[in-house]
Amino acid sequence: MTDTKNDYQKILGSVQKPVKGEAGKTGSWSPKKPIIDIEKCIPAKSGKPSCFNCWLYCPEAVVSRTIPPKIDFDYCKGCGICMEECPVKAITMEEVSIE
Amino acid sequence: MVNVLDLPEEELIYPGTRACAGCSMALIYRIALKALGKNTIITVPASCLTVLHGMQGFCTTKVSVLHTPFATTGASASGIVASLEDKGLNEDINVVAFAGDGGTVDIGIQSLSGAVERGTNFIFACYDNEAYMNTGVQRSGSTPPGAFSTTTPDGKIGYKKDMPKILEAHGVPYVATAISSYPLDLYEKFSRAKEIYGPKYIHILAPCPPGWGYEPKDSIKIGRLAVQTGFWPLYEVIEGKFQLSKDSRRYLDPKKRKPIEEYLSLQKRFRNISDEIIANYRDYIDNLWKDIKTRTKEEN
Numbered sequence: 001m002t003d004t005k006n007d008y009q010k011i012l013g014s015v016q017k018p019v020k021g022e023a024g025k026t027g028s029w030s031p032k033k034p035i036i037d038i039e040k041c042i043p044a045k046s047g048k049p050s051c052f053n054c055w056l057y058c059p060e061a062v063v064s065r066t067i068p069p070k071i072d073f074d075y076c077k078g079c080g081i082c083m084e085e086c087p088v089k090a091i092t093m094e095e096v097s098i099e
Numbered sequence: 100m101v102n103v104l105d106l107p108e109e110e111l112i113y114p115g116t117r118a119c120a121g122c123s124m125a126l127i128y129r130i131a132l133k134a135l136g137k138n139t140i141i142t143v144p145a146s147c148l149t150v151l152h153g154m155q156g157f158c159t160t161k162v163s164v165l166h167t168p169f170a171t172t173g174a175s176a177s178g179i180v181a182s183l184e185d186k187g188l189n190e191d192i193n194v195v196a197f198a199g200d201g202g203t204v205d206i207g208i209q210s211l212s213g214a215v216e217r218g219t220n221f222i223f224a225c226y227d228n229e230a231y232m233n234t235g236v237q238r239s240g241s242t243p244p245g246a247f248s249t250t251t252p253d254g255k256i257g258y259k260k261d262m263p264k265i266l267e268a269h270g271v272p273y274v275a276t277a278i279s280s281y282p283l284d285l286y287e288k289f290s291r292a293k294e295i296y297g298p299k300y301i302h303i304l305a306p307c308p309p310g311w312g313y314e315p316k317d318s319i320k321i322g323r324l325a326v327q328t329g330f331w332p333l334y335e336v337i338e339g340k341f342q343l344s345k346d347s348r349r350y351l352d353p354k355k356r357k358p359i360e361e362y363l364s365l366q367k368r369f370r371n372i373s374d375e376i377i378a379n380y381r382d383y384i385d386n387l388w389k390d391i392k393t394r395t396k397e398e399n
């Protein structure tokens with residue numbers, strides 16, 4: 001007798017768990033990290049929610065849409081897209097040591 | 100037109116995936132999921148997007164994902180929709196097939212065509228990085244002329260399949276083109292598509308740093324050049340009616356378009372492109388926009 005339900009469970013394993021850092025701490029992929037100059041950053045200067053290009057364009061979802069935006073270096077891959085897309089050049093890529 | 104603050108703040112994809120740094124496909128997926136919302140079931144054939152979802156036992160998204168064999172993406176969507184209809188859940192849940200260009204224009208085309216012809220109520224989204232990237236950059240039917248791939252070491256001979264036109268010929272109620280460099284436009288298109296009943300098709304150009312040969316930071320810039328040179332027009336065809344998208348409208352004027360060399364020269368895959376192929380690109384873009392101009396006049 002085949003037990004289809006159990007067979008499927010054997011094949012599928014456990015329910016897939018949604019997790020952060022499935023590929024580990026991807027921040028280790030690059031020592032270069034974006035540093036925001038809050039003297040230049042538009043929402044930080046005005047205190048009003050606007051711009052947020054760094055949040056919008058980040059492929060990794062590691063930037064927060066807050067004033068000022070915060071970046072999670074544990075997972076930021078250091079691609080530099082946020083630096084390129086910041087309209088006021090408030091972001092520079094700098095070497096940051098992360099353990 | 101939506102504003103950056105109209106997008107939901109909540110992320111439906113977790114950081115720390117296996118996608119390369121600067122991957123525009125990851126951005127496309129992130130923005131598309133914001134538009135689709137949590138009540139979404141995704142079906143994905145083998146691709147970089149499979150890898151992004153992670154290894155057995157884990158998932159990087161907050162939505163349900165079905166990993167399906169390469170040729171079956173469209174059929175798997177029909178199956179999911181049929182089962183949701185059976186359970187009376189079809190009104191509340193978006194079913195979305197998300198495939199690479201290889202999985203769409205080559206290997207997946209028959210089951211996509213079948214699902215569309217059956218009138219399946221789903222969205223088929225193709226992220227087009229213009230080659231089989233996950234297996235190491237082999238050419239696909241969507242690779243553009245002159246582009247290097249490991250199977251076209253001297254540059255591709257031939258043309259890029261016009262997949263949106265092929266879907267238009269199926270008479271689907273919604274066809275759109277998009278690109279990662281215009282995320283608000285992309286968000287609007289997914290938001291619109293999910294409100295329409297029947298098969299919907301969205302074709303999204305997806306610059307890929309290792310496959311196209313450029314630095315990860317330039318993903319957005321290169322995609323923008325694809326639009327600014329006129330190579331990748333952004334448009335929608337809603338119930339057969341053609342509509343040029345806001346971000347592409349100014350390029351109706353040929354003088355506003357940037358020279359195609361600006362786009363090609365930034366990518367190592369076009370390093371050895373001949374003047375003849377570049378001239379072909381110019382003709383291709385001219386003809387493409389003549390057609391767009393005619394359709395914009397006739398249908399509006």
Ligand SMILES: Cc1ncc(C[n+]2csc(CCOP(=O)(O)OP(=O)(O)O)c2C)c(N)n1
Binds near residue numbers: 147230
């Ligand atoms: C039937 C079958 N043939 C071949 C493969 C190997 N394979 C896995 S991913 C892939 C490339 C997919 O290319 P595309 O759809 O463009 O997605 P991308 O990797 O570029 O994101 C190939 C050939 C497979 N998994 N199944």
Ligand code: SF4
Binds near residue numbers: 036
């Ligand atoms: S893109 Fe630049 S100006 Fe805009 S919110 Fe980010 S850091 Fe500030």
Ligand code: SF4
Binds near residue numbers: 059071081082
């Ligand atoms: S460097 Fe890349 S991954 Fe890091 S915050 Fe900027 S856009 Fe996101």
Ligand code: SF4
Binds near residue numbers: 117123306308
């Ligand atoms: S190969 Fe290209 S599409 Fe695939 S994960 Fe890397 S950047 Fe993204």
Ligand SMILES: [Mg+2]
Binds near residue numbers: 201232
């Ligand atoms: Mg591909």
